[in-house]
Amino acid sequence: MVHVPEIDGLTQARRLADVEQMARELIAVTRDVPVEDxxxxxxxxxVAGIKVRDVLEDVAAERAEAKRLDADASAKTAALARKLVGKGIAQRDVGKILGVSHQRVNQLVQQ
Incomplete structure (x- = not known):
């Protein structure tokens, strides 16, 4: 079932891929406007009794948090690389400490 709250209407679609078109057609017929408009x-x-919106909202929030944590970890890694190189530690050794290549250490130091 497809509910269109703006016109308090219902229609049906066999597949999720058809929902948009069915809703557009219902609105067009109800408001007497071209479907293209x-x-x-x-x-x-x-879907099938599963509250997908709630789960998707949780997933989106967790992805945003993961992105923030990844950015924080990257910033801390770059800061550590700069500190170690600033203390005279060879970039190859810093790479070994951080688990990255010496080329990556060079990139981190240049940021």
Whole structure:
């Protein structure tokens, strides 16, 4: 079932790929406008009784947090590389300490 809250209407679609078109057609018929003039934003709340929206929101939040943590780790790694090289440690040795190539250490130091 496809619910279109703006017109408080319902339609059906056999596949998720058809939802947008079916909603556009329902709106066009209800408002007596060409289907080409109708744009919709599809959001999926549940599929087969599974609340996918809630799970997808959690996944998006966790991905954003992972991205933030990765950026923090990268910044700390670069800072450590600069400190070690600044103390006269060879870039090859710094690479061994950090688990990266000496070329990567050079890149980190140049940032």
């Amino acid at each position: 109708v744009a919709v934003n599809v959001s999926i709340d549940a």
